Amino acid sequence: MAPRLLLRYNSREKRTKEKKRTKGEIGMSVVIKIRDAVKKYGGNTVISGLSLHIEGGEFFTLLGPSGCGKTTLLRMVAGFNTIEGGDFYFNDTRINDLDPARRNIGMVFQNYAIFPHMNVRKNVEFGLKNRNFDRSKIHDQADRFLKLMQIDQLADRMPSQLSGGQQQRVALARALCIEPQVLLMDEPLSNLDAKLRVEMRTAIKEIQNHVGITTVYVTHDQEEAMAVSDRIAVMSAGVIQHVGTPKNIYQRPANVFVATFIGRSNMMEGTLRVEDGRAVVEMPTGYRAAFGNVLPENLKEQKVKICARPEELILGNGGEGLSAVVDDCVFLGLNTHYFAHLTTGEKVEVIQESTIDSIIEPGTEVRLCLNTEKANLFSEDGSRNLLAGVENDLVSGK
Numbered sequence: 001m002a003p004r005l006l007l008r009y010n011s012r013e014k015r016t017k018e019k020k021r022t023k024g025e026i027g028m029s030v031v032i033k034i035r036d037a038v039k040k041y042g043g044n045t046v047i048s049g050l051s052l053h054i055e056g057g058e059f060f061t062l063l064g065p066s067g068c069g070k071t072t073l074l075r076m077v078a079g080f081n082t083i084e085g086g087d088f089y090f091n092d093t094r095i096n097d098l099d100p101a102r103r104n105i106g107m108v109f110q111n112y113a114i115f116p117h118m119n120v121r122k123n124v125e126f127g128l129k130n131r132n133f134d135r136s137k138i139h140d141q142a143d144r145f146l147k148l149m150q151i152d153q154l155a156d157r158m159p160s161q162l163s164g165g166q167q168q169r170v171a172l173a174r175a176l177c178i179e180p181q182v183l184l185m186d187e188p189l190s191n192l193d194a195k196l197r198v199e200m201r202t203a204i205k206e207i208q209n210h211v212g213i214t215t216v217y218v219t220h221d222q223e224e225a226m227a228v229s230d231r232i233a234v235m236s237a238g239v240i241q242h243v244g245t246p247k248n249i250y251q252r253p254a255n256v257f258v259a260t261f262i263g264r265s266n267m268m269e270g271t272l273r274v275e276d277g278r279a280v281v282e283m284p285t286g287y288r289a290a291f292g293n294v295l296p297e298n299l300k301e302q303k304v305k306i307c308a309r310p311e312e313l314i315l316g317n318g319g320e321g322l323s324a325v326v327d328d329c330v331f332l333g334l335n336t337h338y339f340a341h342l343t344t345g346e347k348v349e350v351i352q353e354s355t356i357d358s359i360i361e362p363g364t365e366v367r368l369c370l371n372t373e374k375a376n377l378f379s380e381d382g383s384r385n386l387l388a389g390v391e392n393d394l395v396s397g398k
Contacts (some may be wrong), residue, residue, distance in 0.1 A: 029056030030090045030181040030214045032077065038085030039072055039238075046072055047238040050086070051395045054216065055230075059208050061217045063225040064235035065261070070218045071186055072238075077216060078184050079103055090181060103182070106175030106213075110187040112167045114159050120170050121146070121155040127178040142177060148207060149173040165196045172204065176211065183208070183215040189224065197221075201228050222262050226250070231393065234258050243393040251374065252389045256382030259307045266313065266348040268306045272377065272386070274299050281306060281377065284344050287322045289370045291377060293388045303380040310337070310351040312371040315360070321367030324348065329359050340366065 032054040039047040047069050054060045062070035075081040077088060079100030088095050095103055114123045124142045133141065146152040149169040159167055168188060175183060188204070189197045205228045208215050219225050225232050226246040233243045234257075242254040253259040260267065270281045272294070279294040281304060314321075315338065324340040327347075336359050338350040350368065360366065377386040 029058075029212055031056045032060075032182065032214060032216070033089040034073075034077075034086065035089075036086040037073070037076065037083065037088070039069070039076060039081065040084045045238075047076075050238065050240060052233065052240065052243070053393075053395050054214060056214055057212045059205065059215045059217065059228060059230045061219060061225045061229040061232045062235060063219060063222065063232050063261075066220055068235040069238040070220075070235050073235075074184055074186055074216060074218050077182075078105055078107060104178075104180050106178060106180035106183045108168075108171050108175050108183070108185045108188045110190055112164075112171045112191075114167055114170050114174070116159050118159075119155070120151060120157050120159075120162070123159070123170050124173045124177050127174055131178060133178075142173075145173040145177040148176070148210070149203075163196075164192045165200055168192065168200055169203070172207070176207075176213070181214070183213050185215065185217045187219055188217075189219075190221075197224065204228060226262075234261060236261075240394060244391050248389075248391045252385060252387065252391070253307075253376065254385055254390055254392045256305060256307065256378050259376060259378070264310050264349060266308045266310065266346075268308070268342075268346060268348075270304050270306050272298075272300075272302050272304045274301060279377075283322060285322055285342060287320065289372050289375075291372050291375075291387070293373075294377065294386055295388050298386040304386065305378040305380065305382055306370070307376040307378060308348075308370055309374070310349040312374045313348060313350045314369045314371060315350055315352050316367045316369060319367060321369040324366050324368050326360050326362050326364045326366060328362055331359060340368070342368075 032052070034050065034052040037047055037050040038045065050073065062073060064070050072081060076083055079095070079098065083096050090103070115126065118126065121142055124146060125138050128138045128141060143152065146155055149172055151166060151169045151173065154162065154166060159170070162170065189200050192200060201224055217228065229246055231243060231245055232249055234241045234249065236257050242249055242258045249258060250262055253262060256267070259265050268283065270283045273280050273282060279291045279299055280288055281291060282288050283306070323343045326338055326340045328339045330337040331354060334354060335351050336354045338352070338360060339347065340350060341347050348368065378384065379386060
């Protein structure tokens with residue numbers, strides 16, 4: 001999916017900080033606080049000193065590649081994994097030693113985990129019966145969430161008679177029916193086809209907005225995370241790299257890892273020079289681009305990495321710019337994707353809005369200019385963004 005399309009889902013800028021939801025349909029929204037969490041498997045430490053603050057009623061996503069520790073952290077919150085260090089709180093209640101059954105959480109798994117020998121209604125009622133809910137009210141309580149999930153007409157069907165999306169709705173209804181304080185979701189859409197994933201992520205977000213429950217969602221799918229989240233924590237090797245809104249993480253990533261994991265990125269080398277108090281980046285090809293938003297403390301000559309999204313490179317046929325040759329092109333209706341190489345040998349991708357005229361043919365020499373208002377500059381080692389506007393909600397744990 002094109003980066004431009006990713007931004008379609010992010011008009012709710014900074015909505016988390018502006019939200020004042022304290023009570024949803026299910027009950028009080030819980031603030032989750034994690035301080036200096038440590039997780040070990042034998043002699044191997046997979047999470048070391050991780051801290052996080054999740055607001056009440058927030059849809060918070062743990063995003064990262066396989067093996068980065070996101071599911072491990074979710075299972076520590078749930079009580080399914082031991083905690084070797086640090087403190088976990090629901091509001092002001094420390095939950096480290098609290099049995100999972102007493103944490104009042106709802107859990108939705110990747111494989112749905114609904115009971116094949118029970119019909120839809122009995123699956124949804126299961127948690128209520130297991131918690132000794134008032135038997136005279138079980139039917140009405142289940143009805144409430146069957147209707148919320150729009151599966152009330154399927155109440156008498158067996159799981160084998162349901163589609164994947166319907167089964168996931170059953171799993172979500174069962175998780176919410178017990179009125180948990182926190183909803184935890186571990187890759188809940190990964191077993192669905194592409195069309196169903198889009199439909200279900202929309203449904204999940206609408207329902208979460210409706211009930212106002214604090215939700216922690218795990219996925220490796222960046223598009224999915226961008227579409228549903230109030231805030232995202234991008235993880236790598238057990239370390240949180242950037243916590244922020246989808247818009248901020250996409251437009252002003254904290255470091256090169258975040259920039260290259262979220263969306264597509266063209267990474268290039270350059271040298272930042274200071275001329276008359278202004279930052280000018282010089283590329284090996286001789287192309288020079290002025291950046292007006294470099295932080296004052298970073299205004300010094302240094303080697304830098306330039307990160308330009310495909311839509312942040314502007315195609316032209318002459319004048320100034322990076323000299324490049326088009327290798328291939330893909331017409332995708334609204335946009336056309338061009339794949340090219342620079343004279344330095346670096347390969348780049350460019351996205352521009354399709355025109356009525358003919359597309360640029362492979363082998364054509366073009367010039368590429370940077371949109372310096374949107375492109376990012378990183379330190380030579382890629383560990384930090386040199387520009388103003390990075391909003392990273394990392395907490396120290398102290």
